[in-house]
Structure formats: C-alpha cells, structure tokens
Amino acid sequence: MLEVSNIDVFYGKIQALWGVSLRVDQEEIVALIGANGAGKTTLLNTIGGSLRPASGNVMFLGKKIAGLALPAIVESGIAHIPEGGKPFPDMSVRENLEMGAYPYRAWTRKEETLKQVYHIFPRLRERERQLARTLSGGEKQMLAMGRGLMSKPRLCLFDEPSYGLAPIILLELFRVIKSLREQGLTVFLIEQNVRHSLEIADRAYVMENGRITSEGKSKELLQNDHIKKAYLGL
Amino acid sequence: MIVEILDIVIAGLLLGGLYALIAMGLSLQYGVARVLNISHGEFIMLGALGAWFLFGFGVNPLVSLAICGPVTFIIGFLLYRTVFTRLRTSSASIGAYEGSSMLASFGLLFIIQSIALIAWGSGIKGYTYLAFPVNVGGALFAANRLVALAFAVFLGLVFYFFLVRTRLGKAIRAAAQDPATAGLMGVNINQVLALCFGLGAMMAGFAGLLISICYPVNTTMGLEYTIITIIVVVLGGLGSIPGSFIGGFILGLIGSIVTYLEPGLSLAAYYVLFMLLLLVRPTGILGK
Ligand SMILES: Nc1ncnc2c1ncn2[C@@H]1O[C@H](COP(=O)(O)OP(=O)(O)O)[C@@H](O)[C@H]1O
Numbered sequence A: 001m002l003e004v005s006n007i008d009v010f011y012g013k014i015q016a017l018w019g020v021s022l023r024v025d026q027e028e029i030v031a032l033i034g035a036n037g038a039g040k041t042t043l044l045n046t047i048g049g050s051l052r053p054a055s056g057n058v059m060f061l062g063k064k065i066a067g068l069a070l071p072a073i074v075e076s077g078i079a080h081i082p083e084g085g086k087p088f089p090d091m092s093v094r095e096n097l098e099m100g101a102y103p104y105r106a107w108t109r110k111e112e113t114l115k116q117v118y119h120i121f122p123r124l125r126e127r128e129r130q131l132a133r134t135l136s137g138g139e140k141q142m143l144a145m146g147r148g149l150m151s152k153p154r155l156c157l158f159d160e161p162s163y164g165l166a167p168i169i170l171l172e173l174f175r176v177i178k179s180l181r182e183q184g185l186t187v188f189l190i191e192q193n194v195r196h197s198l199e200i201a202d203r204a205y206v207m208e209n210g211r212i213t214s215e216g217k218s219k220e221l222l223q224n225d226h227i228k229k230a231y232l233g234l
Numbered sequence B: 001m002i003v004e005i006l007d008i009v010i011a012g013l014l015l016g017g018l019y020a021l022i023a024m025g026l027s028l029q030y031g032v033a034r035v036l037n038i039s040h041g042e043f044i045m046l047g048a049l050g051a052w053f054l055f056g057f058g059v060n061p062l063v064s065l066a067i068c069g070p071v072t073f074i075i076g077f078l079l080y081r082t083v084f085t086r087l088r089t090s091s092a093s094i095g096a097y098e099g100s101s102m103l104a105s106f107g108l109l110f111i112i113q114s115i116a117l118i119a120w121g122s123g124i125k126g127y128t129y130l131a132f133p134v135n136v137g138g139a140l141f142a143a144n145r146l147v148a149l150a151f152a153v154f155l156g157l158v159f160y161f162f163l164v165r166t167r168l169g170k171a172i173r174a175a176a177q178d179p180a181t182a183g184l185m186g187v188n189i190n191q192v193l194a195l196c197f198g199l200g201a202m203m204a205g206f207a208g209l210l211i212s213i214c215y216p217v218n219t220t221m222g223l224e225y226t227i228i229t230i231i232v233v234v235l236g237g238l239g240s241i242p243g244s245f246i247g248g249f250i251l252g253l254i255g256s257i258v259t260y261l262e263p264g265l266s267l268a269a270y271y272v273l274f275m276l277l278l279l280v281r282p283t284g285i286l287g288k
C-alpha cells in the first residue's frame, strides 16, 4: 500500500535521512521505533508531503506521491496525526473534527463520520463545545486522532501518540489504534515507546541516525538482544 | 437632550460600523496573511473614488457595491499571489516576512495613490445620493447615513458568518491559528492566504464606498483611515475578528462624542485612547 524506496532528505545542507526504504501493506500495523533525533518525524513529514525527498520515491496505492502538494496527498487518503496532536486551540472540539473532514470527499459525509468518531471517543462528544485549548493532554491526542479519522483515510500516520501521556490513557489510545484495522485502516506509527508499540504492531523498523538499522516481526524484535539492551533496558 | 444623545449615538454607530468593517479587513490581512498592510486605506480610497467615478455614469452606489467589491478583491488577491507570496517564500522567518511585507505595503500605498492622483487629481469629490432627511425619534438624519450604517452592519455580519459557518471560513480560522497543521488537513495554504488578503481589500473597498455615500472623498484620504484602522485592530486585540468588530464600534462612538464636544479633536482622542490602552491592556480587548 505504502512503499518508500531509498529516500534521502535534507534540511538545507544537512542530511537527515539516508537511503530509507520501507513498506506498509494493506491493513497492517507497522511501527518505526528510534531514539529522539533519529529522524522519525522527518520520515513521516516526507511521506505526508510536508517535506520533499532529494532522491528516492514514495508510492501510495500504486501512485507516486513524493513531490505532490499536501492537499493532493491528503485527498489521496493519508491522514497525518502530528507530534503532540496540535489541535486548533481556539476552535471547539467539534470544529476541530470538522476541519479534519476538509477534503471534499470527506466533507459531504462529515455528519456520519462524526458519529463514528464520537462512538470511538465518547469523551469528545462530552466536550463537543469546549475549546481545544482547555482539554487535557490525553484529550488533545484523542481529538487529533479523531480529526485524522474525519478525513476518511486509508492510511493513518501517527507521530509519537504516546508522547507526554499518563500510562492509563496511553494504553487506551493504543487500544484504539489497534482497533482501527477492523475498520479497514492501515497504520504506520512512529514511537519512542518501544515496548507498547511493538505490542500492537505486526512488523517494525528500527531507525538510528537517519538510517533503518533493522526490521522484522514485532515478536522477533522483542526478543532481539540489541533491541532489548538499547530500547527496553533489559 | 434625548435628541442630542440620539444624534451622537447614531453618528457614532455609523462611524463605528465603517471602522468595524475596515478593521475586520485588516485583521484578516494581518492575523492570517501576516501583512500589516499600510496600503489598506488606499483600498478604501479605491472603493470611494470608484463609486464616485461610476456615479458620474449614472450608476447607483448600491449597484457599485457589486462592482467595487469584486474589483478590490481581485486586486488584493493578485497582489498577494505575486508580491507577497514571493516575499513569504524568500523570507527566512515569519518575523522577517512581517517586516518585509509591511515595507512592501508601504510601497503599494505610494503606487496606488499616485495612480489615483494621475487618474482623478487631488480635488475633493462628492455626489448626492439619498440626501433627504429621515426622522428617527425626533433627530433628523440624512437617509444615506442610515443606509450606509445598515450596509456596514449587514456586510460585517455576513462576513462573520462566512468565517464561523462555512468550510472555507473554518479553513481561514484554522490557518490563522496554525498554518502548518491546517496544511495537514488538506487546506491549500497559499490560496487561503491570498484569499484573506483579497477579502481584506474587499472589506476596505466596501467601506470606502459607504463612506463616499455620506462624506466627500479624495485620492489622499487613505492614510488617515489606515492609522485609525491600526488603532482599532490593536484596540480589539491583534488579529481578533470579533475584537475588531467591537473595537470599531467603540472607537466610532468615542469619535462621535469627541466630535460633538470639540470637532477636530477626534484623531487626537483616538491617539490618547490608543496610548492608554497600550499601557493598561497591551493585548487589546479580546487579545490573549
Ligand atoms: N526543521 C529542521 N531544520 C533543521 N534540522 C532539523 C529540523 N527538524 C529536525 N532536524 C534535525 O533532523 C534530525 C532528525 O530529527 P527528527 O526527524 O525530528 O527526529 P525524531 O522525530 O526521530 O526525534 C535531528 O538531528 C534534528 O536536529
């Protein structure tokens, strides 16, 4: 479904990604794990269209999307839930969700999708009229996820959804991410929280210093000595 | 006494409605498109002189609204797509862009004003439209003032509901709060910014036209309005559209009271108010 081949990405003259390749299949949950500064966000921004690769290619549903303008990428069915969620602070919860449905194909069906999102996150329905700035950290992340789902995506890109959240809320959100598959969605998740992401993912990639250094089934990576030592503190 | 108060209040509301319209336009240009547009007053002048020019061909000013509005919108939109988009993409930071775009708008002021001077000269211009008196609770008003007030409030409300209710209006507000994240929603940011600049110019054009219905106008009228607009926008809280609306009416009413007490002092009173506000509440009435 998503295929990243050999991309190099630069900030000015500084290279942040080096020949990164990976693949996400239909209805898979794939995690990319790595320490702070490894280049995870850079990779997600490149797939989502905010950054352009200097070389290499990104294919989605058989079409080249590298270099396309952002609106076209969103329209093609990719939802990018950014680091920290970033809800619009001076809009209500409901308006934030409506903004998620901005692409035309989603806008016409937004009432129906809104019901589904409220079903997944009843807390958002309770806070419907509240300004997003008044929400707790966990609620903001729920809102960002709900807003992403409002665009009726085929693929969801999550940038560190666990960041700064209390453990209970984190588990709740990860349960929701895992359940997205049942609705036909595909998930690509980048995380520093290695244990929890490997528990919900089918496969995972490890990124270090802008390069993919290992990959495999999540279960196998959980047993891998290097990963145990470097990321799980065992 | 009652009649005098009514006199001041209606005159203040009219002035306030015009200020509100103009300030909402600048709020959009500054709050979203990040251009502190010093040439804002020139679009007011274009609306005013445009209506006067068309009146010479027998066009009803209210019909001219439907001509001057779109024309000022298109000029604003194209200016943003050419001049300001280029400045934005070549600026290192948003702060640098705010500086360079303000300077560019200074240049625009002189260009637009010079063209208008060449086309229409510097003389004072006016026309008579709906000048008969109307009795409101004992006070007499020229019908044109009441029509201008009604249109200013109507256009302000239409614009407000556009921002609050429509898909595009929501996209504009989202882009004002966080342009990068609005982009992730699929909003075409370049287009939205140009749209905001164009809409701001259109509000100025509308206001200029309504001014020309009530007062004499000339090609150098713009700068004073720019200054008043900046005061209103700061008063309301930089970039806050409802703040601009409220701030406009407050300044209009104060202007009307001061003019009643001592005509000629209103601009000075605005400055005093502005200074006091900066001392007491630097973020404006609805600012954060
Ligand atoms: N806007 C930027 N400009 C310059 N360098 C950046 C920028 N964003 C990230 N970087 C650099 O790129 C590298 C990867 O960063 P990032 O993708 O944010 O990592 P991660 O998300 O894994 O923490 C880091 O060295 C970071 O300093």
Ligand SMILES: [Mg+2]
Pocket (backbone or CB within 6 Å): A040, A041, A042, A083, A160
């Ligand atoms: Mg990151």
